[in-house]
Every structure is written in C-alpha cells, then in structure tokens.
Amino acid sequence: MALLDVENLSIAFGGVKAVQNVSFSVEKGIVYSVIGPNGAGKTTLFNLITGVYTPSEGEIRLDGNSIAGAAPHELALRGMARTFQNLQVCMNMSALENVMVGAHLKLDRNLIKAMLRFPSLARRDDQLRDEARELMRFVGLEAYWNLGANSMPYGALKRLEIARALAAKPRILFLDEPAAGLNSKETAEIDELVQKVAESGITVVLVEHDMKMVMNISDRILVLDYGKKLAEGTAQEVRDNPDVIAAYLGSTV
Amino acid sequence: MSQFLQFLFSGITVGATYALAALGFTLIYNASNVINFAQGEFIMLGGMLVFFFLQAGLPMPVAIFLAIAIPAIVGMLIEKFTIEPAREADVVTLIIITIGVSLVIRGVIQVWLGKGTHSYPAFSGNDPILIGGATLLPQSLWVLGITALVVVALWYFFSRTLAGKAILATSCNPLAAQLVGVNTQWVLLVSFALSAALGAIGGVLLTPITLTSYDVGIMLGLKGFVAVVVGGLGSGLGAVVGGLLVGIIEAMAAGYISSAYKDAVPFILILVILFFLPRGIFGAKVTERV
Amino acid sequence: MNMLRRHKPLLILAAVLLCLPLVLPNNFYYDIAIRMAINAIIVLGLNLLIGFAGQISLGHAGFIGIGAYASAILPTHFNWHPLLAMVAGAVGASVVAAIVARPIFRLKGHYLAMATLGLGIIIAIVIKNEATYTGGPDGMPVPALGIGSFSINGEKQWYWVLAALLLFSFWASRNLIDSPFGRALRALHGSEVASQVMGVDVVRYKVAIFILSAFFASLMGSVTAHYIGFVTPNIADFFHSIELVTMVVVGGMASIYGSLIGAVLLTALPQALSTFEGWETVVFGSILIFCMIFMPRGLVPTLAERFGGRGEDA
Ligand SMILES: Nc1ncnc2c1ncn2[C@@H]1O[C@H](COP(=O)(O)OP(=O)(O)O)[C@@H](O)[C@H]1O
Ligand SMILES: [Mg+2]
Numbered sequence: 001m002a003l004l005d006v007e008n009l010s011i012a013f014g015g016v017k018a019v020q021n022v023s024f025s026v027e028k029g030i031v032y033s034v035i036g037p038n039g040a041g042k043t044t045l046f047n048l049i050t051g052v053y054t055p056s057e058g059e060i061r062l063d064g065n066s067i068a069g070a071a072p073h074e075l076a077l078r079g080m081a082r083t084f085q086n087l088q089v090c091m092n093m094s095a096l097e098n099v100m101v102g103a104h105l106k107l108d109r110n111l112i113k114a115m116l117r118f119p120s121l122a123r124r125d126d127q128l129r130d131e132a133r134e135l136m137r138f139v140g141l142e143a144y145w146n147l148g149a150n151s152m153p154y155g156a157l158k159r160l161e162i163a164r165a166l167a168a169k170p171r172i173l174f175l176d177e178p179a180a181g182l183n184s185k186e187t188a189e190i191d192e193l194v195q196k197v198a199e200s201g202i203t204v205v206l207v208e209h210d211m212k213m214v215m216n217i218s219d220r221i222l223v224l225d226y227g228k229k230l231a232e233g234t235a236q237e238v239r240d241n242p243d244v245i246a247a248y249l250g251s252t253v
Numbered sequence: 254m255s256q257f258l259q260f261l262f263s264g265i266t267v268g269a270t271y272a273l274a275a276l277g278f279t280l281i282y283n284a285s286n287v288i289n290f291a292q293g294e295f296i297m298l299g300g301m302l303v304f305f306f307l308q309a310g311l312p313m314p315v316a317i318f319l320a321i322a323i324p325a326i327v328g329m330l331i332e333k334f335t336i337e338p339a340r341e342a343d344v345v346t347l348i349i350i351t352i353g354v355s356l357v358i359r360g361v362i363q364v365w366l367g368k369g370t371h372s373y374p375a376f377s378g379n380d381p382i383l384i385g386g387a388t389l390l391p392q393s394l395w396v397l398g399i400t401a402l403v404v405v406a407l408w409y410f411f412s413r414t415l416a417g418k419a420i421l422a423t424s425c426n427p428l429a430a431q432l433v434g435v436n437t438q439w440v441l442l443v444s445f446a447l448s449a450a451l452g453a454i455g456g457v458l459l460t461p462i463t464l465t466s467y468d469v470g471i472m473l474g475l476k477g478f479v480a481v482v483v484g485g486l487g488s489g490l491g492a493v494v495g496g497l498l499v500g501i502i503e504a505m506a507a508g509y510i511s512s513a514y515k516d517a518v519p520f521i522l523i524l525v526i527l528f529f530l531p532r533g534i535f536g537a538k539v540t541e542r543v
Numbered sequence: 544m545n546m547l548r549r550h551k552p553l554l555i556l557a558a559v560l561l562c563l564p565l566v567l568p569n570n571f572y573y574d575i576a577i578r579m580a581i582n583a584i585i586v587l588g589l590n591l592l593i594g595f596a597g598q599i600s601l602g603h604a605g606f607i608g609i610g611a612y613a614s615a616i617l618p619t620h621f622n623w624h625p626l627l628a629m630v631a632g633a634v635g636a637s638v639v640a641a642i643v644a645r646p647i648f649r650l651k652g653h654y655l656a657m658a659t660l661g662l663g664i665i666i667a668i669v670i671k672n673e674a675t676y677t678g679g680p681d682g683m684p685v686p687a688l689g690i691g692s693f694s695i696n697g698e699k700q701w702y703w704v705l706a707a708l709l710l711f712s713f714w715a716s717r718n719l720i721d722s723p724f725g726r727a728l729r730a731l732h733g734s735e736v737a738s739q740v741m742g743v744d745v746v747r748y749k750v751a752i753f754i755l756s757a758f759f760a761s762l763m764g765s766v767t768a769h770y771i772g773f774v775t776p777n778i779a780d781f782f783h784s785i786e787l788v789t790m791v792v793v794g795g796m797a798s799i800y801g802s803l804i805g806a807v808l809l810t811a812l813p814q815a816l817s818t819f820e821g822w823e824t825v826v827f828g829s830i831l832i833f834c835m836i837f838m839p840r841g842l843v844p845t846l847a848e849r850f851g852g853r854g855e856d857a
Binding site: 288290335338339342344345346348349350352353354355356357358359360361363364471475478479482486513514516517519520521523524527528 | 593597599601643646647650651652653654656657658660661662664665668669672781785788792821822823824825826827828829830831832835836839
C-alpha cells in the first residue's frame with residue numbers, strides 16, 4: 001500500500017479550477033516531485049493534502065485512511081509536515097524557538113504545568129533546546145541559533161522552515177520550492193540537504209523549479225499544467241513524454 | 254396591535270439612525286478595511302453641535318449645516334493624521350487607534366460642553382400623528398424621510414457618478430484603481446468625510462427624540478456595528494436592512510420583555526448570530542491564500 | 544548559575560517590592576502601589592491574549608466585574624465564605640468566557656473585538672440592572688477578606704498580599720511563554736497556518752488563553768472589591784476595559800516587563816493628571832493614538848531595541 005494516495009482531487013476558486021481531477025500515489029521512502037509552470041496548482045495541491053484547503057471533490061488517503069477535509073493539526077498528528085513557498089516563519093520568535101514549535105506534538109502541552117514550570121516539563125524543554133540546535137546545525141544554520149527570526153536573511157529562513165518541519169519528526173515531508181529565490185550555490189546546498197533528509201528515511205514530496213535538482217533526486221515526478229495532470233513517472237519517462245516536452249520542458253532539458 | 258405598531262415605529266426610527274451609522278462603517282471599511290470605532294462619536298457630535306450652535310443664537314438651518322460639516326472635516330482630519338500614518342498596521346492596531354480617536358472626541362466634548370444631557374426642539378412640532386391606534390412623532394417622519402433620501406443619494410452617487418465609481422473601484426482593488434488613475438488618497442478622505450457626515454446626520458435627526466450627551470456615541474456606534482454584522486460586512490443594502498432590523502428587535506424586546514435590558518439586546522443578538530453562524534453572516538467559507 | 548540567570552528578573556522584582564515600603568511615605572502612596580500591582584496582574588494576563596497570542600479583548604472589565612460582584616454578593620446575600628466566593632467568581636468568569644470563546648475565536652479582528660466588547664457591555668448592564676443583588680448604579684459594600692479571626696486590613700497588609708500575588712503572576716507568565724504551550728501561542732500569532740501544520744489546534748489555544756486571562760481578571764476583581772470594601776458598576780465599564788488595553792499597548796505587546804511598566808505608568812497617570820481635571824479621557828485617547836502610530840510595539844520593546852539589542856522577551 002502506498003503511503004499517500006490521491007484520487008480525482010479537485011478544487012475551484014470562483015471560476016479558477018486550480019486543481020482538477022488529479023490522481024497519484026507516493027510510495028514510502030521515495031522522493032516524489034511535482035513540477036509545472038507557475039499557477040499550475042502545485043501549491044494548491046500541497047494545501048489540499050495538508051488540510052489547509054478543503055477539496056471540493058476527490059479523496060486523499062494516508063496509509064489507506066481517508067484524510068480529505070481533515071484539519072491541518074490533525075494531519076500533523078499523523079506525521080505530515082511541510083514548508084511554505086512564501087515563508088511562514090514566526091517572526092515574533094527566535095530562530096531556535098521556531099524550530100522548537102516544530103516539535104509541538106511531541107511535548108507536554110499542559111497549561112497549568114507550564115505556568116508552574118513542572119520539573120518534568122522543564123527538563124524536556126531543555127533537552128528539546130539541544131535537539132533543536134542540533135537540527136539547526138543539520139540544515140546549516142548553526143550561526144543563527146541565538147538570533148531572532150526577524151534578523152535572518154531570506155536564504156536562512158528557507159532552511160529554518162525545513163528545520164522546523166524536521167523537528168516534528170514527520171513521516172512525510174512536503175517542501176514547496178525550498179530553493180526558490182536562492183542563488184546557484186545556495187540551491188546546490190539545498191539540493192544536498194533534501195538528499196540528506198530523504199536518506200534519513202523521510203518520504204519527501206517536493207515542488208521545485210530547478211530542473212537539474214528535480215531530475216537528480218526524484219524517484220518519481222508528477223507534471224501539472226493548468227491544474228491537470230499532464231504526466232507522471234520516473235525522471236526518464238517524464239523527460240521523454242511528448243506532452244511534457246511540448247507543454248513545459250520544451251528545449252531546456 | 255396598536256402596541257405592536259407603537260414599538261415598530263420607535264424601532265424603525267432609531268433603526269434608521271443605526272442604518273446611517275452602519276452605512277458609515279461600511280463606507281470606511283470598503284475604502285480602507287478599517288472598522289472605525291469612532292463612528293458613534295459622529296452621531297454624538299451631530300446632536301451636540303446643533304445644540305451648541307442653537308445656544309449660540311444661530312438659526313436652525315445654519316446650526317444643522319455646521320453640525321454636519323464640522324464632523325465631516327473631523328473625519329478627514331482623522332483619516333489624514335491617524336489612519337494614513339498607520340496604513341501598514343494590523344487590524345488590532347487600527348482598532349486601537351480608532352478607539353483612541355473616539356476617546357479624544359468624546360473627551361473634548363465633555364470638557365467643552367459638559368456632562369449634561371441636551372436636546373433641542375423637533376423640526377416641526379411635537380403633535381403626534383395617530384396611525385392605527387399608535388402615535389408617530391413628526392420628528393420620526395423627518396428621521397425616516399431624510400434617511401431614505403440619503404440612501405437614495407448614496408445609491409445614485411455610487412452607481413451613477415464617476416467619483417462614486419472610483420471609490421467602489423478602490424475598495425475592490427486599490428492597486429488597479431491607482432493604475433487607472435484614481436487618486437486613492439483622495440478616496441480615503443472622501444470616505445471618511447462622507448461617513449462622518451452620515452453619522453452626524455443621524456445624530457442631528459434623532460436628538461430631539463432621544464436627547465444627547467457627550468457619552469452617547471459609544472452605544473450608538475456599537476449598535477451601528479451590530480447592524481453591519483447583521484447585514485453583512487461591506488454591503489450597503491445590508492447596512493440599511495441591518496440597521497432597521499436591530500432597531501426593531503431592540504424596540505420589541507424593550508417593549509415586550511424588559512426595557513432595562515434594551516441596550517443589551519443588540520449585543521445578545523450579535524453573540525447569538527456569531528454563535529449560530531460561526532463563519533460570520535455570509536456563511537461562505539473564504540479560503541485565505543497561503 | 545543557569546538557575547540564577549533564569550531567575551534574575553524575578554529576584555530583581557522581589558527586591559524592588561521588598562524595598563519599596565522603605566520609600567513609600569504614607570498610605571496614599573501605598574494605595575497607589577497596590578492599584579498598580581492589581582492592574583499589573585490583570586495586564587499580564589491580558590497581554591498573553593493580546594500581545595503574545597495576537598487576539599483582542601475589549602470586554603475584560605466584564606470579567607473583573609464578575610469577580611468583584613461575586614465577592615460582594617455571595618458573602619453578603621448568601622453567607623458564603625469570601626475565599627469560596629472569590630473562587631466561584633473566577634470559575635463563573637471562566638465559564639462565561641468558555642461559552643462565548645468557541646464561536647468568537649473562529650473569527651478574526653473586527654468580529655472578535657466587537658464580540659468581546661458586546662460581552663463586556665452585557666455584563667455591565669446586568670450588574671447595573673439587578674439592583675436587588677448588586678445595589679444597582681450605587682454599588683454595594685464588600686465584606687473583609689479573611690480566614691477565621693484574621694482578616695486583611697489596611698494598606699500595609701494589602702501591600703504584601705499584592706506583592707506576593709504580583710511575584711507569582713510574573714513568575715508564572717514568564718514560565719508560560721517559555722513553555723510548549725506558550726510557544727504555540729506565540730507561533731499562532733506569528734503565522735497561524737504554520738502553527739496549524741505543526742499541529743497547533745489554534746482555536747483551542749486562543750480559547751484557553753482567553754479563559755485563563757478571564758480567570759485572573761476575575762480574581763483581581765475580587766481582590767479589588769475586598770481591598771476597597773465597596774464596589775460600583777464602574778468596575779465593569781467599557782472605559783475600564785480600554786484602560787487595560789492601553790496599559791498593554793503602551794507598555795509593550797508581547798512583553799512581560801512591558802505589562803508591568805504599562806500598568807505602573809497608566810495607574811500613576813490619573814494622579815499626575817489631577818491638575819487637568821476633565822482632560823483624562825483626551826489624554827488617554829491621545830496616548831493610544833500616539834503609541835499605535837509611532838511605536839506600535841510599545842515602550843519596552845521599542846526602547847529595548849534602541850538600547851542594547853534584543854529585549855529578553857521582546
Ligand atoms: N486561496 C486562493 N483563492 C483564489 N485563488 C487561488 C487561491 N490559491 C490559489 N489560487 C489560484 O489557483 C491557481 C494555482 O495556484 P498555485 O497553486 O499557487 O500555483 P503554483 O504553486 O503551481 O504556482 C492560480 O491561478 C491561483 O491564482
Ligand atoms: Mg506555488
């Protein structure tokens with residue numbers, strides 16, 4: 001059974017059919033990429049799967065259980081995590097605290113214990129602080145661990161979102177254009193980071209425009225165009241697909 | 254039956270004032286996404302200024318003109334000096350700013366004209382008109398007539414004149430409006446002036462019936478906002494219908510249930526509405542873009 | 544040493560509260576200090592809601608009113624022990640908060656402001672109208688607070704009670720914002736959607752912090768009532784709610800120290816303004832406008848940034 005199954009998924013905003021009848025499945029442990037021109041519906045697809053939007057039609061299954069229409073926080077509990085194309089970092093918190101929020105569901109969230117700072121809770125928090133710092137090192141942000149998120153550069157914030165998502169110890173991680181707006185050196189570093197994440201056993205679903213990176217690391221690729229599925233398969237299959245060549249890749253690959 | 258009619262009359266009369274306040278809220282909200290918590294103070298200003306100018310010996314028409322023109326200018330000053338500098342601020346900040354404005358206006362009037370309750374003669378006497386066993390004050394007819402006139406004038410302004418259309422365009426898409434040459438700054442000023450004038454008109458009309466004092470603004474403004482919520486935020490027609498509805502429900506509750514709790518009625522209404530329509534009045538789920 | 548560093552602010556506050564009586568010349572100044580402490584505790588709770596969680600309440604005086612009147616009515620008319628009455632008031636306020644919170648915290652901005660404001664006004668109206676129990680607009684006396692034969696009397700004793708309560712609130716607030724719960728609260732302010740996908744049930748958190756701040760507001764309402772020995776409907780007034788919000792925004796949203804500074808400054812202000820009889824409202828309003836336009840983050844965070852980098856909790 002596939003980890004994630006999407007069947008005939010659709011949503012419309014007013015007249016715009018942002019995602020139409022899209023079906024695909026993601027096996028456990030792979031890197032699955034979604035590509036397509038701007039406005040193709042990639043982010044919308046992520047928003048649907050992670051519960052941010054409610055689908056107008058279709059079915060989404062995680063481990064065979066239907067999750068369409070579930071709230072994002074319920075899906076987090078089932079092992080989903082994601083990053084955002086246009087940053088959603090909490091600028092009112094420090095970098096480290098942002099990462100710590102990622103571990104939210106792994107912690108004791110009791111209000112009374114928090115106010116009275118129960119020793120068990122304090123101990124776990126100190127431990128988490130170390131873990132979060134370790135994660136920041138993993139994504140290459142050790143230099144920033146003590147800073148407020150609002151004083152970090154754009155490229156670092158992109159990584160911070162990845163560290164925060166990893167703190168949740170997800171089973172499946174959705175990365176929405178992690179390299180967007182980065183220069184080629186930074187892109188290569190993100191490329192490497194995504195590989196490392198995938199090797200750690202986390203299933204990765206990736207939206208990315210950098211074709212070299214996509215072709216490099218993806219086990220399978222889904223091509224969207226105007227909200228519809230244009231093609232799906234391995235990198236080689238997608239590359240050779242005449243529809244894809246005509247509509248999207250053109251002569252660039 | 255005559256009792257019911259009586260309550261209905263008084264409900265529609267105050268309801269018309271709420272409708273004017275609600276239109277004021279809507280105008281400013283549409284132009285700037287700000288809910289102007291000082292809206293009620295314009296109602297207070299209208300009544301208090303007429304009282305003051307009559308005291309000062311001016312004839313009624315002049316007093317009324319000034320009592321509408323001055324709040325309109327105050328409205329523009331508010332936009333220029335408190336809203337514009339905080340354009341980028343979040344909702345909570347803007348709410349607090351307009352509350353600050355409301356306190357300043359109310360405080361100035363309190364110091365200037367005192368804490369007393371004031372009134373002035375009705376526009377055309379106090380001989381009640383008998384309808385179906387209930388009495389209707391001539392001033393109520395003034396309130397309803399002028400409100401109807403204002404609503405029609407507003408409708409004409411927004412649907413038939415270039416200036417009105419420019420304001421509508423700005424509320425739909427400020428950037429696009431700017432690109433096609435609308436002066437959006439000017440639109441904001443006009444919206445505040447108009448909205449203040451609307452409130453003041455309500456106050457000028459209602460005061461002979463309900464009396465006024467420096468502190469009536471808050472309650473009237475809040476009820477105007479309740480009307481906005483009942484009618485649907487952003488809709489002009491909704492504001493009018495909402496205003497009348499709130500006025501009528503309040504009058505009925507005061508008459509049949511408890512007059513002591515009259516002022517609580519609109520707020521209970523708003524809580525009930527929010528309770529049963531948790532997504533707000535429109536019912537539609539807006540998908541916020543992320 | 545980590546321990547010492549962590550508790551340094553608490554120790555400083557304790558030292559200030561301990562030394563203050565040495566410089567307070569008479570009961571008039573004790574009285575001001577007590578009122579400052581009462582407001583500071585309420586504002587600490589309100590700041591969790593407004594500053595940290597990014598929500599708003601324009602009706603918090605209503606909860607203060609519930610506490611104050613529970614402490615006045617239950618012992619007077621029903622012979623309850625004042626402490627029990629105090630707890631009953633706080634629980635009552637929490638229940639009221641809980642009932643309205645679920646629907647209103649699904650809403651944002653304007654609706655939230657209006658719904659909380661409406662709630663406060665309804666509570667104030669009930670207090671004014673139920674004269675048989677509340678004494679109506681004239682108010683009613685409140686019995687002394689005590690256990691057995693001992694009761695808290697006079698400004699000096701109340702000072703120590705409030706010093707202890709303030710220390711506790713300060714400590715608990717600092718603990719809270721630096722906990723999983725507190726981080727979730729701040730995260731939903733920073734990015735609601737990000738906190739949701741990290742597993743934060745945002746409505747639940749907003750509701751919880753609203754209830755908590757209502758609970759403390761009610762407790763402090765009870766304390767105020769016992770301290771003054773008399774209560775009038777003004778305590779639940781809209782203007783009182785605005786005063787408290789002003790303290791939050793002037794001192795600094797999302798700043799624990801800001802809450803203390805805001806409460807101290809704005810409690811002292813009316814004393815300073817007594818020469819400007821009648822202009823208080825105008826001054827209050829002007830402060831609100833000025834603050835929101837020129838330093839929307841409030842005094843403490845703005846100054847902390849200007850002098851010496853990041854404030855500890857700014
Ligand atoms: N919340 C929303 N409301 C209205 N339209 C939306 C919303 N989210 C996305 N869209 C529309 O859906 C289409 C797909 O957008 P998106 O998923 O962001 O594309 P991509 O990520 O592939 O660039 C676009 O036309 C966009 O304008
Ligand atoms: Mg996208």
